[in-house]
Amino acid sequence: MNNIIEFFKNLQHEMKIQDTDHQASPRFWTVGHYKWERVADGCGDRWSVFDANNAEVYDAELFRKDFLSKLEVMKSDGLSEEEILEEWGLSDESYALDDLKYSIDDDYEFCEWYKNYIDEDIDIFEEAKVHHCNNDAFFLTKSECQKHIDANHYHYLEPHTYARTLFRCPTMEKLMGIIEETDWNKVKL
Known part of the structure; x- marks a missing residue:
């Protein structure tokens, strides 16, 4: 006691x-x-990507950097542009890597490129950090x-x-x- x-x-x-x-x-x-919450376009703190195939949401900046890192590994492994395009199932779209050069530094533009060339099922949206x-x-x-x-x-x-x-x-x-x-x-x- x-x-x-x-x-x-x-x-x-x-x-x-x-x-x-x-x-x-x-x-x-x-x-x-804090939690990241989806908001109307123009009201967010960051862009995010919803990957319907994995049912996951990713920070678009990390998504872009991860993809570009994998691309660098493929290049350092000696793969040609044609082999890289074939790996992604884009052998009929030889201009895809050229288009990527214009969107490489912008999260939204990169995600649009990814949606157009790699996976049309992703959803790109803005999120705000909410307390x-x-x-x-x-x-x-x-x-x-x-x-x-x-x-x-x-x-x-x-x-x-x-x-x-x-x-x-x-x-x-x-x-x-x-x-x-x-x-x-x-x-x-």
Whole structure:
């Protein structure tokens, strides 16, 4: 039973000294992070590619760089332009590599080239990086939230602690008040 009292003493101490992150009491922390979301053309932060064959979405810049890297490997392996075109199933379209030269530095133009010559089933669209709060995580202390982020950062894009106020939650306000105001040295179990 002393473990329970010690737990509440430590929790109380941390709740009293931690940064409030400018949130009113009662407050809690959750994980703030970002997600890429599809937006209207002209409103995005990046171009993305949906590959229907693999049911995957790729950042267009990485998609372009990966393809061009594979092209360089083919060239360094000594493949001729004709052999490269044949490898891609483009032996009837000898101008495909010439067209690629004009779109090599632009993500959107490259993806259009790829769609025209390699895979017509890809979809090219813009995405914006949008802030989200985890609604399935609730931490009474900022440090506990940070420990969760440190252990699970790979599940999130740019994770950070995010303080929120328990607005109009009288039961939680009372419970947190009990934790923060009780003299745990006088409590006997």
